[in-house]
Amino acid sequence: MAGAPPRSRPADPYPPMTAGEAAARGAAGLRGQPTPSEVIAGLRATSHGEDLVQLLSPEGTFTPHVDFPIELTGGLLRGLYRDMVLVRRFDREGNALQRQGQLSIWVPLLGQEAAQIGAGRAMRPRDMAFPSYREHGVAWCRGVDPTQLVGIFRGTDHCGWDPRATRFNSYTIVIGNQVLNATGYAMGQRFDGVIGSPPVTGDGDLGDGELREDTNEATIAFFGDGATSQGDVHEGMVFAAAFDAPVVFYCQNNQWAISEPVAKQSRVPLWERSTGYGFPGVRVDGNDVLACLAVTRWALEECRSGNGPVMIEAFTYRMDAHTTSDDPTRYRLAAEEEHWKLLDPIERVRAHLSRQGLADQDFFDAVGVEADELAARFRAHCIAMVKPPPERMFANVYTEPHHQLAAQQREYLAYLDSFADQAGA
Amino acid sequence: MSPITTTLAKALNTGLRAAMEDDPKVIVMGEDVGKLGGVFRVTDGLQKDFGDHRVLDTPLAESGIIGTAVGLAMRGYRPVTEIQFDGFVFPGFDQIISQVAKITYRTQGAWSMPMVIRIPFGGGIGAVEHHAEAPESFFCHVAGLRVVSCSTAQDAYDMLRAAVACDDPVVFFEPKRRYWEKGSLDTDLNAATLGAWPPPSFRTVVRRPGTDVTVASYGPSMPVLSAAADAAATEGRSLEIIDLRSLSPLDLDPVIASVRRTGRLVVVSEAPRESSVTADIAARVTEEAFYSLAAPVIRVAGFDTPYPPSRLEDEYLPDLDKVLDAVDRALAY
Numbered sequence: 001m002a003g004a005p006p007r008s009r010p011a012d013p014y015p016p017m018t019a020g021e022a023a024a025r026g027a028a029g030l031r032g033q034p035t036p037s038e039v040i041a042g043l044r045a046t047s048h049g050e051d052l053v054q055l056l057s058p059e060g061t062f063t064p065h066v067d068f069p070i071e072l073t074g075g076l077l078r079g080l081y082r083d084m085v086l087v088r089r090f091d092r093e094g095n096a097l098q099r100q101g102q103l104s105i106w107v108p109l110l111g112q113e114a115a116q117i118g119a120g121r122a123m124r125p126r127d128m129a130f131p132s133y134r135e136h137g138v139a140w141c142r143g144v145d146p147t148q149l150v151g152i153f154r155g156t157d158h159c160g161w162d163p164r165a166t167r168f169n170s171y172t173i174v175i176g177n178q179v180l181n182a183t184g185y186a187m188g189q190r191f192d193g194v195i196g197s198p199p200v201t202g203d204g205d206l207g208d209g210e211l212r213e214d215t216n217e218a219t220i221a222f223f224g225d226g227a228t229s230q231g232d233v234h235e236g237m238v239f240a241a242a243f244d245a246p247v248v249f250y251c252q253n254n255q256w257a258i259s260e261p262v263a264k265q266s267r268v269p270l271w272e273r274s275t276g277y278g279f280p281g282v283r284v285d286g287n288d289v290l291a292c293l294a295v296t297r298w299a300l301e302e303c304r305s306g307n308g309p310v311m312i313e314a315f316t317y318r319m320d321a322h323t324t325s326d327d328p329t330r331y332r333l334a335a336e337e338e339h340w341k342l343l344d345p346i347e348r349v350r351a352h353l354s355r356q357g358l359a360d361q362d363f364f365d366a367v368g369v370e371a372d373e374l375a376a377r378f379r380a381h382c383i384a385m386v387k388p389p390p391e392r393m394f395a396n397v398y399t400e401p402h403h404q405l406a407a408q409q410r411e412y413l414a415y416l417d418s419f420a421d422q423a424g425a
Numbered sequence: 426m427s428p429i430t431t432t433l434a435k436a437l438n439t440g441l442r443a444a445m446e447d448d449p450k451v452i453v454m455g456e457d458v459g460k461l462g463g464v465f466r467v468t469d470g471l472q473k474d475f476g477d478h479r480v481l482d483t484p485l486a487e488s489g490i491i492g493t494a495v496g497l498a499m500r501g502y503r504p505v506t507e508i509q510f511d512g513f514v515f516p517g518f519d520q521i522i523s524q525v526a527k528i529t530y531r532t533q534g535a536w537s538m539p540m541v542i543r544i545p546f547g548g549g550i551g552a553v554e555h556h557a558e559a560p561e562s563f564f565c566h567v568a569g570l571r572v573v574s575c576s577t578a579q580d581a582y583d584m585l586r587a588a589v590a591c592d593d594p595v596v597f598f599e600p601k602r603r604y605w606e607k608g609s610l611d612t613d614l615n616a617a618t619l620g621a622w623p624p625p626s627f628r629t630v631v632r633r634p635g636t637d638v639t640v641a642s643y644g645p646s647m648p649v650l651s652a653a654a655d656a657a658a659t660e661g662r663s664l665e666i667i668d669l670r671s672l673s674p675l676d677l678d679p680v681i682a683s684v685r686r687t688g689r690l691v692v693v694s695e696a697p698r699e700s701s702v703t704a705d706i707a708a709r710v711t712e713e714a715f716y717s718l719a720a721p722v723i724r725v726a727g728f729d730t731p732y733p734p735s736r737l738e739d740e741y742l743p744d745l746d747k748v749l750d751a752v753d754r755a756l757a758y
Contacts, residue, residue: 130496158531169499170532174523180489181524184496191452191478192500219496232520235489242484396534397568399592400622404674405568 060351089371111319114345118292130182142168176230182221186245196306218303226257246303254318271313286316455507487517512555526569545601574644578608587624600645635665642693688719698726720758
């Protein structure tokens with residue numbers, strides 16, 4: 001599916017500034033604004049290209065795709081709509097909680113709801129996900145309650161859910177690390193022989209009195225456009241290819257790695273990199289939840305049936321800042337965000353539902369009420385989270401006993417107790 | 426089985442084989458560990474007998490080896506990874522520090538990381554750059570890792586078995602210049618302690634009792650200490666020789682007990698001297714046995730230079746004369 005990469009790079013009509021130009025800009029007080037070359041890099045990213053898989057247009061028109069069939073039902077569409085609205089709602093609450101001093105930081109997913117819900121809903125219970133740190137929508141699909149995400153950002157834990165039970169690994173903050181971990185997990189799935197069994201169709205009843213369960217599994221690794229520059233992502237793809245690992249490399253290209261545009265990471269579209277590793281790559285409209293769902297379903301099934309790995313580039317946009325500590329006005333123009341607002345992932349589903357008569361105003365109102373209730377529960381839980389006891393600091397550093405650490409813990413708790421004695425005296 | 430005489434490398438091979446026979450989840454992975462049997466032949470014959478799904482020749486990428494081993498451990502495997510040479514571990518350092526060491530803590534115990542990272546280390550083989558380093562102090566500084574080093578064939582077997590059985594990640598330093606030195610190995614000797622915690626083979630051991638000066642080290646320097654004790658004995662000086670075996674956590678009680686008797690301690694290591702295992706031992710012995718010390722703790726270690734060209738390594742490495750000189754200085758107080 002990947003095309004031939006261009007032989008040479010076209011000359012950049014907007015080259016970076018010279019030192020003299022930079023000094024002149026600084027003298028003119030323009031230091032904090034994006035340069036022409038930065039603006040152009042951002043605008044380039046709004047060009048989708050002809051290779052984008054799209055099923056639902058921004059206006060809400062559905063067009064089937066021959067390679068990625070999907071059975072459209074009102075229930076499916078309403079469910080995806082609800083997922084995206086609820087996830088966006090608690091994501092906005094996360095931002096608000098940070099601004100009110102309840103969280104030290106929040107990592108917004110605004111704009112990436114379709115990319116995450118589409119991929120998350122394509123997974124089956126047995127599949128394993130390795131997120132980076134923005135995958136609140138995938139977490140939602142894996143049954144991780146939003147309140148379990150918030151401790152990381154309030155500073156009360158590093159992971160508030162059970163990664164084994166949910167098959168949703170802990171958030172991984174070092175860029176790209178999790179891609180190798182995912183590849184290793186998928187290698188284990190291959191060694192365990194849980195791929196390549198004949199698919200079980202229907203309800204698994206083959207008429208011989210025994211119900212069969214589809215035991216095939218796959219792994220999906222989430223990472224961003226910036227991570228594609230990391231050695232670990234490269235090595236993950238090399239290892240996955242070498243061991244035929246059943247892993248989907250799911251790159252959410254949201255166009256910005258904090259302040260650096262995709263052009264800083266790659267000369268070619270990211271999905272084309274898969275060609276170099278010898279496995280297929282697909283670029284999907286990351287703001288189209290149906291396309292993300294259909295393409296990820298296909299990719300996971302390729303892996304489950306023994307044809308992995310597969311790469312997906314979900315072409316989307318980070319509508320908010322990198323984190324609440326970031327200031328995008330320093331490196332990109334508001335016009336770029338305005339362009340992407342027209343491509344909103346939720347509005348197109350709402351338009352389709354309305355136009356096809358698959359949902360009425362009562363449905364949309366009810367989802368809105370449910371979203372507000374979720375946000376209120378999220379907020380109340382967050383505010384009630386207290387500082388963990390000091391013992392927590394020493395817990396689970398090791399699985400087996402460790403006398404040196406145990407001694408440090410004893411000494412520190414005794415030190416704390418000494419203050420209690422003084423207070424009591 | 427009665428004791429046999431074998432090399433340290435073969436004892437490691439025997440230990441790996443036994444671990445793989447005992448538990449089908451134990452897998453070996455690294456560069457050239459399959460058909461070649463590893464550049465030091467420690468994994469010799471294992472792929473032939475256990476198959477290439479349990480002895481994995483990996484692409485040449487150390488972060489890839491460690492990072493995929495993390496995922497395999499999550500999947501229920503017990504990976505034994507081989508880093509070909511000490512100086513090649515650093516591409517994998519990020520995964521070791523950021524994931525291997527922290528995942529159990531991050532997930533509040535949901536994942537454990539039963540992984541062994543085998544690293545041939547140390548100098549003395551006339552090698553080119555990056556093939557003779559002693560990087561153990563880096564790993565000792567990291568919470569979540571255990572760090573050990575063997576010095577005899579018996580320990581090579583027992584400690585590797587204990588490391589594979591351990592549910593925590595263990596960085597296992599093998600003294601590469603001692604790979605071909607022979608010793609006694611009885612695979613039954615400590616079989617009953619396999620799975621016990623802490624493993625007896627991870628405890629500090631007094632190799633040779635003495636009364637005048639305590640000399641402690643680990644791994645490749647242990648035969649140097651033995652020779653020093655022999656030489657000192659001819660001058661009427663009695664050295665107590667201690668093998669630390671576990672570098673993180675340190676098992677210092679036997680060292681403290683020894684210092685309480687001798688009053689003098691020399692610590693020996695090939696690693697650069699500052700911010701090192703030897704520095705930590707000096708600090709902690711000073712804290713815990715201050716009134717027993719008749720002399721400062723004296724360190725014999727590598728210089729704080731990069732490892733030199735190999736024609737200079739006899740200047741760099743702790744040797745018999747340097748250890749005896751340190752003993753003289755300790756006794757001069």
